[in-house]
Amino acid sequence: MKNNNLIGAFLALTGILCLNFSVKAQFPGDMEEAPQPLGWDDTFYGKPVVPFKMVTPGGLTLSSDELKGKIIVLDFWATWCKPCHLLTHELDSALKKYSSDQVLLIGVNHQEEKIKGGNPLQYWKDKGYQFPMTLHNDDYGKAVNAGFPSVMVVDREGIVAGNFSSWTPTRAGEVDILIWEMLEKPKADRTEFMKLLRLGEPLKALYIYEKLIKAHPGLKAELQQEHLYATFLTSPWNGVNLSKSWIKGAGETEEVLFTIGKFIVASKTTEQGVNEYGVGVLKTLMAKYPAYRSNKEVSAFLLSLAKRINEAAVVHSSH
Missing domain, CATH: 3.40.30.10 (Glutaredoxin)
Structure with missing residues (x-):
């Protein structure tokens, strides 16, 4: 029988709010406060x-x-x-x-x-x-x-x-x-975490991650990017919160900004606010590091995000 504290921590990690309980589920305002599990x-x-x-x-x-x-x-x-x-x-x-x-x-x-x-x-x-x-x-x-x-x-x-x-x-x-x-009865180890991520099972990967980090806190920094990627795949707004923490700790480095933009694109989220955040991150990357202004991959990221934002706007206006 698993520990209920672990389950609670996992739910906090996925951080999804019931849409019928609070408009905060859509995070229209301040995103700094992590959502609470319901x-x-x-x-x-x-x-x-x-x-x-x-x-x-x-x-x-x-x-x-x-x-x-x-x-x-x-x-x-x-x-x-x-x-x-x-x-x-x-x-x-x-x-x-x-x-x-x-x-x-x-x-x-x-x-x-x-x-x-x-x-x-x-x-x-x-x-x-x-x-x-x-x-x-x-x-x-x-x-x-x-x-x-x-x-x-x-x-x-x-x-x-x-x-x-x-x-x-x-x-x-x-x-x-x-x-x-x-x-x-999966093993709570790095191999299992990475395997689940490769297999397209990010929610299960996050569950293993929570158990793994509880047993081996030193792996948290080592698996930071993989953790962020899995989070964007399961809960894009939580990915935003987590990415902000990464920026706060590591600064607006090339690696940090590029990786966040890449993960938002990979998440395929239709959340307009998340995609707008991704555009902002990539614009910051280009402003701070001019070489990225002509980078084909960054240009492709921006086009993909712009397309999603436009599609979301069309859907919103139709309602």
Whole structure:
């Protein structure tokens, strides 16, 4: 069982805010203050799951006792909850790769009658979800303080390994990481970190990084650029915050400015503010180091960022 302080630190590292809780999720103003993680709930962490017996529309009973030996993911939702729709879709996409003998995702419909007019069975059919969905779970939802949405991960022994009470853009990825660690037990070393980064798994790489740096703080400076790259890939605004710290510590050197610009381009982010920040960094690079004014790679970076900024402006104006 992993340490909840480590999970909290990892969530702080990814730093995604629930869009429904605060406009700060879009970081329109001051970006110096690092965002705080939302959604991690310690209440049931490390404790036996509250026993359940849930029934599917077809009459199949799913019980916590009978499901021991599998990792269980309980996805609490209702048809009237828009963030629930996002999370269910993203969990389905993220967890399809696992065999149902290893991992069982269960849709837990609750408080459906809070807003009249929904048809959970029809909604499930329309979406084509293949994992089981259960109905009439109001009492169980209250027993575990389930929100809209909530997702609870239960390990093979029936112990709560993770409990989240909101949607974020990386929530399904965080759930996947919990499952991945339980199944694969990855090594927290530099080789694993670099391998995951090469394989295009930046969120998992960041999780390994957090464990690695906790055990070996001296590697923090050595892996600074790789850490920044992984952060830009998973949470571009957090990459901005981290890059500002790098500039503050190392100064506006050629390497620092060029690397930050390169990583923002590589992130492929559509966040207008991040791309504008990247343009500013590259303009500073050219102003301080005139040789870069004719550098083809920097010119290509600027064109790419300008295109994204224009596209974002068009989308914004259409709304």
